[in-house]
Amino acid sequence: MPLIALVGLVVALTVADPDFLTLRSLTAVSRTAAPLIVLAAGATLIVLCGGIDLSIAALASLSTVLLALWLPDLGGLATPVVIAVAAAIGAVQGLAHVLLRIPSFIVTLGGMSILSAVALVVSGAGTVRVVDDSTVKWLELYVAGYVPMSAAMALLVVALIAAVVKATPLHSWISATGYSESAARLAGTPVDLVKIGAFCVSGACAGFAAVMLVSRQFSGGPTMADNLLLPAVAAIVVGGTAITGGHGSLWRSLAGALVVTLLRVGLPIVGVPSAYEQILYGVIIVVAVALTLDWSKVSIIK
Amino acid sequence: MRIAIRPAAVLMTLSLAAAALAGCSEEAAGDKDPAGAGACKPADVKLVGQVRNESNPYEASWLAGGDAFAKSVGLTQQRLTYGGDSTKQQEQISQLLAGDTKCLVMNVLPNGDSDTAPIVKGADKAGAFLVTQWNKPADLKPADYKTWISHITYNGVESGKQIGDALAKSIGGSGGIIALQGVLDTAAAKDRFAGLQASLKENAGVQLLDQQTANFSRAEALTVTKTLLTKHGDKVKGIWAANDDMALGALEALQQAGKSGKVAVVGIDAVPDAVTAVQNGTMTATVSSDGTWQGGIGLAIGFCAATGKLQVKDIAADNRAFYAEQFLITKDNAAQFAQPKTDPADFDCANVFKRVAGPLK
Amino acid sequence: MSVPAEREPATSAPVPALEVRGLVKHYPGVKALDGVDLVVRQHEVLGLAGENGAGKSTLLKALVGLVTPDAGEIYVRGGAVKLRSVVEAANHGIGMVFQEQSLVPNLTAAENILLGSEGAAVRRGVYRWDVMRRLAQEQLDKIGSKIDPLARTDTLSFADRQMVEIAKVLRIEQRSQHPPVIILDEPTSVLESKEIDTLFAQIRRLREFASVVFVSHRLDEVLDVCDRVTVLRGGQSVGEVATAGAVPRELHRMMIGSTGSDDHYHENAAEPVEAEQPRLSVRGLSGKSFRDIDLDVAAGEIVAIVGVHGSGREDVCRALFGIEPTSAGEIRMDGKKISLPNTRAACAAGIGYVPAERKIEGMVGPMSVAENMTLTKQKARCAGPFVVPKKQAGLVDRWIERLSIRTPTRDTAIQRLSGGNQQKVVLARWLIGGDIRLLLLDHPTRGLDIGARSEVYRLMRELAASGVATVLLADSLEEAIGMADRILVMNDGRVATEVGCPSGGKPSPLDLVKEMV
């Protein structure tokens, strides 16, 4: 279903502006969508577990700052180190959620403020420029001349996580946790570990999205990714993953992220005025969710 | 069927494909040759103005100025707004540059310093004519690029100092003031605050009691000012705000605290409401920055370059990155600025650099 | 009283309160109702018996408008009616107390009683709490309950909540001028025996001004409280029994279509236990609601713990699975001291737990039979860290066959199975690993019909025979006595006494009850 929404949107944009459907233009969309895809992919795991992660965008912002700060000293090593640090921060939030028994909404809401503050302090409230971007530049390359490397990497991340989840007991564990945490726990499922793991992967994804952003912007900034939070959550839900947990998949979020990107970028480019752009965005996103949600799997809509 | 094969297959195909595709390139294939300077017919030029949003007076007047210029040359301006969202700005620019860029002219307000570099590099690669305003890192220079014609800004240090001095004068050279900072992560906010600090050095009697950010926002300024007024009470003689929106918020806070008229307020930008306030004496001073002109001039410079009336290589180095003229507006001269006047002649290709106040330092 | 000419009166008595003729309902692949007939006379308590899948719940749902039948007629006091919603059914005077309690936990008892039919208690959308309290009190008085109408429902005991349900369902009198028909679906399945007695007293009282349809899987109860019993089998009514003088076995035979074995609890399969060292040995275990619990269970032994509501037996059971925290005491498995900080540790020690709340805690409804079955013992379907679909399919199919679980496929969502089959999947979850040493069964037969119960009992015997130690929190004293080798009686958080319970030397329920209260 999210695919139908995606195709429908492309067709509509093409009708509005025939120039929109060009190879270059679609390539640009996929490149643009890459950080959002990665961000949404990580957070999807948490949503599948029945939680939510509001800190991904702030964590990505912080990661851009850290990467920009560390690139001169660590060079190529900076990328994996930043991803690892982001994963660790995610895991700390997961631990707080699991051990202190605070709802994930609150933990990550607090995390969002704290990480933003840390980013501001670490960066001195300013942009950190990357002078030598040779070690992150590879993300700006094009595979086979057409596919942007960042889009290919985003696809790889989604495929990798989805494959690992599907091929291991993780799928059962995550779904069980999302559908019915108490039943999962009584079945001896490592619910706490699964949740912490989901937060950890979500953190790592935020870190990787940050690497993509830095390679695109040649700098890191304490608020750089902040505005990607709601689009990322929208991408997950538009993809048809139930926000109550259990039902959904990373592939759906991939399609959802593309839909959201088309809305964010496509509408103004085909010439929709700013005020109507927002109205259309609101209407389309609601309709897209209505189309993609599998009602048979979700009994009560809250 | 719940099979683990499918994603695995995708993964394998993907890695195989990656292996098969021997080389990676820096460019998407099917790239066109960059536009030669000035080969465009006026009717083929595509004018784009990009600002944060249409919902504040300053940027709305910017877009209106752009529309007016476009109309004067028989074109329309494509308005883009990114809602103060850096990533969205980049996304729009890269989408725009993925279209037809041959005669593209962009007049862009980068969200922050860091956003300028990717816009410039993208435009340079695609051969689109670009004028940026307000934000750019110091070491990124238009002179190093072919189609980045110019960067226009106002001298924030100077305006911060000018209003600081005006404030000091109006409170009689001594007393406590509070400062409302802008979005901490922008050059404008930092420069303007640096200007205040310079002013404080010269006016030893003036004491900075407190400084807080209100993120250039009228609503936040209202709350922060209320709190600071309570904290420092009658010690507060003046309020320095990094823009007029915050100054107007501070005015409301003063009114609500019953201190209307007892505390001097200064701001920057000369938005109409602030000019009116200066005119009727509730505000002490503001500094002009002319949104209507900025919206028009960026497109005008680009249009002249695209149509060949202006050769980029001929533009004086000082005009590739410059401070625009600005004026301190006080009660004495406020009437002059009450109706922003933009002279169509300013946009003639011969006059586009008329308002240069000096090269960027 | 006149009788409609086209209809033959079912008896010589007045028009029946409710009559069902030839009701048919198809679900994809299943014929849930295949021409059911049913007569509920005025002022009688009619029992409805039948195995799971006999069509009981579909019939009941049709009677309260939750299911629209494909064919057949429903007559209320002689007139044919179409019931399309709960409200319409209520307007005809038919109301139901649902199997899962249908109260809103965070509202007061009064609000729950009047929910959906507030009447004078709400004037133009505004609550009048005094009126509400009075109206609710009237309802509670009818059934002689002493509950405070303004108490929050989630602070009431289970039995009290059941009373609130009945008081609530009696509100339908307000909607119809005639005596109501009250349907009670498995009202006793989670009540303790004392509470059941109170409930039965209420049911007999109801008969004064209403007709009652009583559904229970406990045949002795059905015979105790009902005037007449209609037996369903395969979506059809297969017989009607007057309860006076009837015995459970007779009903049972009608339900399953042949004479059931006398050996309901498979006592023949019980083997004498001989072990030098107990499999599970608990000493001085204390927690929030229990103290100084000593408990030994040998391999192959079934030990039942009995006690009233609040005796702490559930918490002991949960403590042994690492759910409920303990403050003192030690637990040994096969002589080795273990600690149980969480359920993972318990699973690793070879302990399995079947919770009482199957639908909430026992299974993950939307997930497939296969996934539910392999949820705990992941190793059984994996090679290294990876799930091997073939291995899983083989394993799951083997256990589906072995426990004769009736499911369309192994990928069917477990929530679409009947209760008995769901419970078998939950049990299988602990067995597929082959490393189970101790099973904790918390009301394993709650809500199951005789056939399914019998299969669960047989399974328990088989497991015991294979050397699994079992702790059983039984649904009824009879079940405890029937199944256990030994019974621990708990009272007020402590072990009151321990009673041997060998095959052939069973204690009487009375002996146990004495110690329980």
Next chain:
Amino acid sequence: MTVTTGVAASRRIIRRGAAFRDAGPPVALVVIFLIFAALSPQFRSIANVQNIVDAAAVLAVVTCGITFVLMMGSIDLSSAGVMGASALTVSLLVANNRNDNDFGLAGIAAAIVLGCAFGFLSGLALVLLKVPSFMATLGVSAIGLGVATLMFAGVQPNISDAMLKSWAIDRFLGLSYLTWIAAACILAGWLIQRYTRLGRYAFAIGGAEEVLTLSGVRVKPYKVAVFTVAGAFYGLAGVMVTSQLGAGLVQAGNGYDFSAITAAVVGGTLLTGGRGGILHSTVGVLLVMVLTNGLVQIGVSPYWQGGVEGLIVVAAVAAAVIPQRRRNQVVK
């Protein structure tokens, strides 16, 4: 908690647990207030307490609205957009510098009605299209912002309506009119929650929606109604912001969506629904405002303020949760 036995005792535990749960946030409020009061003499001044209460007015009204939605177990992110639209509406309908309108109270009423309409829209999307409220309200928020931008049309509407302006300036018993309006909203909200079918059903929907259906209650109209009522509160909040700022801003509602949810949750209203209420949320609002104000007063660097706030919010919730955490309790 001590060892207890027996049925009656276990029932007492539940009640005591409930009481403890409800006591947490007020206790936290008092403790945080005392800490700041000890640290900063300005903080404990009467003027500052007035300031805190005045500053809480708008957030309190928004939180009133959102509380009803949260009680149902839904979520509402539409406040930002609805407030923007309502702010523009009211500023264009009362006396202002853009047109000759001077509808006074009628203009204010119109803005509130517009808020209702947006709430109604959210409710319809939830009920008819079955879109989860998170997304439905996010969409409606975008629509509201778009409508506001349309009305803005490039020129800031400044209000000159004396009555509306006086709301923010004139005081009664030391507090601004806006604060009294907020107090009235809290009272109204509490009455709705306690004494109307709408409020009680909203509570019940959060507790056990399916039971209401089984009892023959048609839930959907009530859901829509709850969102509509919430929309009315947002509409009023937009008017109040306009009164404070003296102008209609598209960004009038910026940040109120998450602040209001934070406040409600800190006050003890559960995101899963069925618990908490207006009074809980009011405590939460005060808690958030005391924090924001106190941090400025004790001179915490603006960089760190957000972080410290986040930390304290997490700590406050943790402190409220820890005493009753059970091993098998589900936390989402």
